[in-house]
Amino acid sequence: MSISDPARVTATPAAREAVLRLRSELGGPVMFMQSGGCCEGSTPLCLRDGELLVGGRDVLLGTIEGSPFYIDDRLDTAWGRPSFVLDVAPGPAEGFSLDLAGRLHFVTRPADGGTGR
Amino acid sequence: MKYVPPGRPGSVVTVEPRYENFIGGKWIAPTHGKYRVDLTPATAKPITEIPDSTPEDVELALDAAHAAKDAWGETSTAGRAEVLNAIADAIEENKEMLAVAESWENGKPVRETLAADIPLVIDHFRYFASAIRAEEGRSTEIDKDTVAYHFREPLGVVGQIIPFNFPLLMAAWKLAPALAAGNCSVMKPASPTPWSILKLMEVIEDVAPAGIVNIVNGPGAEIGKALATSPRIAKIGFTGETVTGRLIMQYAAQNIIPSTLELGGKSPNIFFSDVMAADDDFLDKAVEGLVLYAFNKGEVCTCPSRALIQSDIYDEFIARCLARIAAIRQGDPLDTETMIGPQVSAQQLEKITSYVDIGRKEGAEVLIGGSRAAMAGELADGYYFEPTVLKGENKMRVFQEEIFGPVLAVTTFDTEDEALDIANDTLYGLGAGVWSRDGNRAYRMGRKIKAGRVWTNCYHLYPAGAAFGGYKISGVGRETHLMMLDHYSQTKNLLVSYSPKPLGFF
Numbered sequence: 302m303s304i305s306d307p308a309r310v311t312a313t314p315a316a317r318e319a320v321l322r323l324r325s326e327l328g329g330p331v332m333f334m335q336s337g338g339c340c341e342g343s344t345p346l347c348l349r350d351g352e353l354l355v356g357g358r359d360v361l362l363g364t365i366e367g368s369p370f371y372i373d374d375r376l377d378t379a380w381g382r383p384s385f386v387l388d389v390a391p392g393p394a395e396g397f398s399l400d401l402a403g404r405l406h407f408v409t410r411p412a413d414g415g416t417g418r
Numbered sequence: 419m420k421y422v423p424p425g426r427p428g429s430v431v432t433v434e435p436r437y438e439n440f441i442g443g444k445w446i447a448p449t450h451g452k453y454r455v456d457l458t459p460a461t462a463k464p465i466t467e468i469p470d471s472t473p474e475d476v477e478l479a480l481d482a483a484h485a486a487k488d489a490w491g492e493t494s495t496a497g498r499a500e501v502l503n504a505i506a507d508a509i510e511e512n513k514e515m516l517a518v519a520e521s522w523e524n525g526k527p528v529r530e531t532l533a534a535d536i537p538l539v540i541d542h543f544r545y546f547a548s549a550i551r552a553e554e555g556r557s558t559e560i561d562k563d564t565v566a567y568h569f570r571e572p573l574g575v576v577g578q579i580i581p582f583n584f585p586l587l588m589a590a591w592k593l594a595p596a597l598a599a600g601n602c603s604v605m606k607p608a609s610p611t612p613w614s615i616l617k618l619m620e621v622i623e624d625v626a627p628a629g630i631v632n633i634v635n636g637p638g639a640e641i642g643k644a645l646a647t648s649p650r651i652a653k654i655g656f657t658g659e660t661v662t663g664r665l666i667m668q669y670a671a672q673n674i675i676p677s678t679l680e681l682g683g684k685s686p687n688i689f690f691s692d693v694m695a696a697d698d699d700f701l702d703k704a705v706e707g708l709v710l711y712a713f714n715k716g717e718v719c720t721c722p723s724r725a726l727i728q729s730d731i732y733d734e735f736i737a738r739c740l741a742r743i744a745a746i747r748q749g750d751p752l753d754t755e756t757m758i759g760p761q762v763s764a765q766q767l768e769k770i771t772s773y774v775d776i777g778r779k780e781g782a783e784v785l786i787g788g789s790r791a792a793m794a795g796e797l798a799d800g801y802y803f804e805p806t807v808l809k810g811e812n813k814m815r816v817f818q819e820e821i822f823g824p825v826l827a828v829t830t831f832d833t834e835d836e837a838l839d840i841a842n843d844t845l846y847g848l849g850a851g852v853w854s855r856d857g858n859r860a861y862r863m864g865r866k867i868k869a870g871r872v873w874t875n876c877y878h879l880y881p882a883g884a885a886f887g888g889y890k891i892s893g894v895g896r897e898t899h900l901m902m903l904d905h906y907s908q909t910k911n912l913l914v915s916y917s918p919k920p921l922g923f924f
Contacts, residue, residue, distance in 0.1 A: 336661040337682060337819065337845070337891075344769070346661050348639075353665055373661075375891070379818040379845055392764055393454075395609060396662045397638040403454065403470075408768070411776055 303359040310363035310370045312387040319389045320366040335372040347399045347407050384412035421518045421752040431519045436467040440619040442482030443628025449474040456613045459525035459760040462799040468612040471636030473644035479632035480650045483575040483602040486629025491572040491600040495550045502547035504625040506540045512621045520614040521751045525760040539590040545882035546598035549900040563917035569910040572600030573652035577645040581657050582608035583717040595902035604632045610763045678895030678905050682820045683848030686841040687722035690854040694731045704853045707877045708739045712805045716824040720849030725828040732830050760800040767801040770823035782810035812840045847889030851877045
């Protein structure tokens with residue numbers, strides 16, 4: 302069971318459309334886990350829903366087109382519990398994250414055009 | 419001097435229009451015939467085409483590794499050491515070519531690949547060639563007639579996934595111990611740097627027995643996952659970011675195999691007042707020690723990205739550092755005068771830009787840099803970011819998140835205890851730096867900082883023979899040391915009775 306702290310993630314129309322397209326491509330929902338840094342980090346990892354086991358220290362920040370968005374509670378605390386906007390950017394995803402045919406990948410931006418706090 | 423870019427007339431690096439996967443000692447086209455373009459971040463222009471492989475290709479590589487594993491595992495340690503040394507020699511003969519190829523693909527300055535990356539690659543193979551010769555099993559006399567023999571046995575076929583920041587060195591860190599211990603590897607390079615390792619395979623293909631090393635390129639979501647979840651690997655080694663590390667551990671748990679992980683960091687670099695007790699070589703070294711955050715354009719898991727400076731020297735010390743940072747020459751990675759090249763990809767550049775904006779909005783003061791670096795001519799489209807310093811406090815996001823770029827977050831402290839609190843106030847624990855002329859204090863700090871390596875009066879040295887790995891969420895396991903042989907071996911115990919007498923139970 303995760304911790305629920307909804308309404309801390311929103312999405313741009315382009316990100317919503319990308320989630321829907323990915324859902325129909327995969328025939329099922331996806332999930333997002335905000336990552337914390339290093340080589341391919343600081344991005345939301347987009348995975349098939351259920352791919353990553355969600356634990357008691359993961360915080361559910363909201364749902365985008367039926368796809369849950371989580372962050373590790375320790376990361377969330379260290380970052381000061383920011384709010385995020387899910388968006389897309391050109392180019393393939395890095396690491397294990399799903400993308401849209403290598404052309405678009407998901408990114409998160411701070412909400413309110415600021416630090417997200 | 420300036421090296422000619424790979425593929426152009428006069429370059430030390432030849433480039434084919436297209437490369438294949440390296441499987442079973444042969445160059446094998448991807449099953450589905452799909453390729454993607456590999457760019458140089460220096461100009462954002464194509465270098466070549468690389469396989470966009472699928473899980474079928476991972477299976478082919480696993481077939482080849484399994485076919486090779488018995489013969490390789492049974493090769494004497496002297497025989498394996500001979501192969502590792504031959505690999506090291508072949509790399510040494512092609513040092514300049516590999517340095518230029520890696521620099522062009524990753525963007526790191528060729529002065530770094532010539533002086534650090536490639537020499538370390540060579541040395542890692544030689545180190546593990548030596549280490550495996552000196553390995554011994556242990557035996558224990560349990561009682562006068564019973565002996566426990568312990569033998570090291572190879573795991574078999576291992577999966578290894580490496581990052582983009584040191585494409586060849588990270589390959590060497592993982593391949594050298596795995597091969598020394600008698601394993602065969604299927605390796606997936608990072609998507610932004612798939613090509614330079616194929617140049618490395620060209621160099622070693624004649625000296626490495628077929629199938630002991632297999633390289634498959636393609637998207638992580640497809641082939642990284644196919645490799646990490648395969649029931650045909652006996653171990654997974656991964657270097658990369660933390661959520662993926664968690665996913666790797668989960669996959670390993672499902673197959674009940676071991677995993678070793680080297681993940682992120684936000685390393686503190688601590689400067690005590692006494693570094694300024696004299697204006698000498700040591701002070702000069704400490705100033706450079708701070709500026710090392712820009713090494714490899716900050717794309718290092720152990721980047722000393724948080725500088726903690728004792729308050730009473732802050733003004734003078736940071737002034738010296740900023741002058742040194744202002745003198746950093748940024749530009750063409752193939753120019754030996756260049757000290758900082760482009761970030762590896764547009765994605766990295768975008769993240770770094772976003773973090774600096776977050777820092778500004780949090781109230782951090784930009785002491786230098788802060789923007790994408792404008793470059794002229796061919797380099798205009800490259801992914802260059804100015805060496806940047808943000809002043810703020812440790813609770814800010816820019817002090818807590820790993821930016822993976824040339825961005826330093828700097829703050830001050832008054833006492834040793836405060837320095838320790840700030841240093842340990844992070845989720846990570848990979849590296850740290852302590853600078854002081856007082857050896858007792860440096861030792862105390864080093865022992866109390868929760869990080870796998872504390873560089874003391876130095877930074878960014880990566881010699882074979884010094885164990886490297888993380889505390890906290892920075893990872894599990896250690897590399898670059900002979901203890902790595904444990905991570906790539908099974909222990910076989912033969913428990914032997916030399917007594918003719920029955921136990922007497924039945």
